[in-house]
Amino acid sequence: MLTQKRIKRLAKKHGTPLFILDHEEIRENYLRLRKHLPRVGLYFAIKANSDPQIIKTLYPLDSGYDVASLQEYQLVLDNVPRKNLRGHNLNDFIWDKIIVANTIKPAATLKQITNFNTLMTYDNYDELEKIVKHCPDAGLICRLKVQNVGSMVELSSKFGVEPGDAPELIEKAFKLGLSVEGISFHVGSQCCNIENYFNALEASAEVFKQVKSRGHKLRLLNIGGGFPVPYDDTVPEFEVFAVKLRKEIDRLFPKSIEIVAEPGRFLVAPAATLVVSVVGKSLRDGKMVYYVDDGVYGTLSGVVFDHCPYHFNAFKRGDAKISAVVGPTCDAFDTVSTAEMLPDLDIDDMLYVKNIGAYSIASATNFNGFPKAKIVHVNK
Numbered sequence: 001m002l003t004q005k006r007i008k009r010l011a012k013k014h015g016t017p018l019f020i021l022d023h024e025e026i027r028e029n030y031l032r033l034r035k036h037l038p039r040v041g042l043y044f045a046i047k048a049n050s051d052p053q054i055i056k057t058l059y060p061l062d063s064g065y066d067v068a069s070l071q072e073y074q075l076v077l078d079n080v081p082r083k084n085l086r087g088h089n090l091n092d093f094i095w096d097k098i099i100v101a102n103t104i105k106p107a108a109t110l111k112q113i114t115n116f117n118t119l120m121t122y123d124n125y126d127e128l129e130k131i132v133k134h135c136p137d138a139g140l141i142c143r144l145k146v147q148n149v150g151s152m153v154e155l156s157s158k159f160g161v162e163p164g165d166a167p168e169l170i171e172k173a174f175k176l177g178l179s180v181e182g183i184s185f186h187v188g189s190q191c192c193n194i195e196n197y198f199n200a201l202e203a204s205a206e207v208f209k210q211v212k213s214r215g216h217k218l219r220l221l222n223i224g225g226g227f228p229v230p231y232d233d234t235v236p237e238f239e240v241f242a243v244k245l246r247k248e249i250d251r252l253f254p255k256s257i258e259i260v261a262e263p264g265r266f267l268v269a270p271a272a273t274l275v276v277s278v279v280g281k282s283l284r285d286g287k288m289v290y291y292v293d294d295g296v297y298g299t300l301s302g303v304v305f306d307h308c309p310y311h312f313n314a315f316k317r318g319d320a321k322i323s324a325v326v327g328p329t330c331d332a333f334d335t336v337s338t339a340e341m342l343p344d345l346d347i348d349d350m351l352y353v354k355n356i357g358a359y360s361i362a363s364a365t366n367f368n369g370f371p372k373a374k375i376v377h378v379n380k
Contacts (some may be wrong), residue, residue: 048264182220204364295327
């Protein structure tokens with residue numbers, strides 16, 4: 001774990017805004033998942049943080065990769081050892097280590113990844129028609145619509161077929177001559193409600209049963225991601241969470257069923273720290289407002305897109321007062337927080353934000369011409 005002293009030293013050396021990514025933390029998070037969910041194969045969700053070095057860090061740990069686009073697909077292939085991408089080994093690697101988890105894929109993408117036996121999700125008839133035409137060798141995973149109650153980011157409104165309709169959709173794929181390997185679901189990102197998993201697992205077990213009654217056998221269950229990150233004290237302890245999840249998986253699914261997951265946030269969120277500098281300050285409506293050199297159009301974009309309330313930490317000590325922190329752009333929307341407890345800060349003082357490795361630099365822009373944060377990798 002990065003100490004405050006090292007964070008400050010790195011910021012003084014490289015300047016701000018600075019995004020510090022600790023790869024030892026990524027490795028520890030991955031191994032923590034493997035320890036507490038030993039039956040679950042892991043596919044890192046590239047969308048959470050697409051920095052190529054993360055792909056390289058996870059590869060020796062036998063990680064797979066969840067991709068959503070042809071660009072992410074190629075990013076994986078460009079950043080794993082070339083020795084595994086020659087001849088028949090390329091097909092083996094793609095089949096074993098990549099899942100295209102976007103249920104909707106452009107025809108052009110399907111044409112590019114045909115002949116590689118790529119695992120991919122679907123949730124509607126029209127997608128099947130595209131797949132059978134452009135990528136008939138794919139291994140299919142039917143995605144179910146499940147409850148996302150209480151998750152920070154819900155996904156069910158856009159993805160997934162109703163569980164009651166899934167057996168027929170799977171039957172359709174088999175009739176088209178396609179290979180259906182299993183089913184998947186996602187309970188929503190940053191899911192603190194274990195009941196979402198329980199309900200999804202029950203629904204999945206019923207679909208397995210119904211498909212079997214139709215004469216077909218599925219071998220795979222993908223439980224998605226959503227594992228909670230400790231942004232604050234309200235988040236349940238993962239070890240307790242994992243025990244309940246593990247028991248429910250074992251109760252409903254025999255060992256012959258392969259279980260996989262697509263963690264993103266859990267692996268990378270705790271692994272990064274953002275350091276910013278105060279570039280301005282102003283007393284507005286009785287509250288001190290600090291203007292910093294990164295904001296919601298940059299690394300702190302997760303405030304908007306990820307619904308994540310980041311909190312600022314000061315290196316300086318002193319009596320804390322409720323303050324606001326805003327970004328550097330000429331847009332009042334660029335407000336990160338209106339209720340931070342901070343000491344009296346001066347221009348050029350620095351603040352830092354922890355747990356910012358997921359859905360941050362992935363959606364950062366150069367709006368108003370402000371540069372994105374410099375990325376520094378430690379413990380590679």
